Amino acid sequence: MKDELIWALAFDYPRVYIGTRRKYETASFQGIVCGDGWEPIVRWLSAAVERLIEQEPDDEREFYRCIEVRERFGGLEFYMNDATDEMVKLIKIATAESYKVCEFCGNPGSLRQDSRRGAKTLCDGCRGKIVVLPLAAAASVPRF
Numbered sequence: 001m002k003d004e005l006i007w008a009l010a011f012d013y014p015r016v017y018i019g020t021r022r023k024y025e026t027a028s029f030q031g032i033v034c035g036d037g038w039e040p041i042v043r044w045l046s047a048a049v050e051r052l053i054e055q056e057p058d059d060e061r062e063f064y065r066c067i068e069v070r071e072r073f074g075g076l077e078f079y080m081n082d083a084t085d086e087m088v089k090l091i092k093i094a095t096a097e098s099y100k101v102c103e104f105c106g107n108p109g110s111l112r113q114d115s116r117r118g119a120k121t122l123c124d125g126c127r128g129k130i131v132v133l134p135l136a137a138a139a140s141v142p143r144f
């Protein structure tokens with residue numbers, strides 16, 4: 001995902017992405033590694049999780065931080081340091097939704113299997129294009 005989009009998410013949902021601003025010895029924020037087409041799904045999920053974190057006791061909130069967002073086997077994965085049952089339910093909804101949306105352009109898509117690139121959720125237009133995937137190591141982590 002583009003840096004600007006990641007920074008905006010980290011700014012708008014400071015509890016979810018607290019890992020971008022604080023150093024944790026383990027489970028620090030690893031970035032958002034997926035196409036821009038899924039930004040609305042990630043934003044919807046981040047807003048919902050942010051509200052749930054706000055309902056937790058003050059001293060427990062930072063346990064519910066996001067560690068990493070990425071594409072895996074064609075679907076969206078949203079990893080958290082810890083999550084309540086309700087958060088897990090929302091993450092499952094977002095993942096299910098991601099299988100209907102093109103990861104790269106946000107148009108309606110479906111899961112495509114490809115022997116070279118594995119599984120990807122794409123629209124007809126993006127399917128034929130050569131897609132250069134960002135390397136996980138190159139994903140930038142915003143710092144404030």
Ligand SMILES: [Zn+2]
Binds near residue numbers: 102103106107123124
């Ligand atoms: Zn597309």
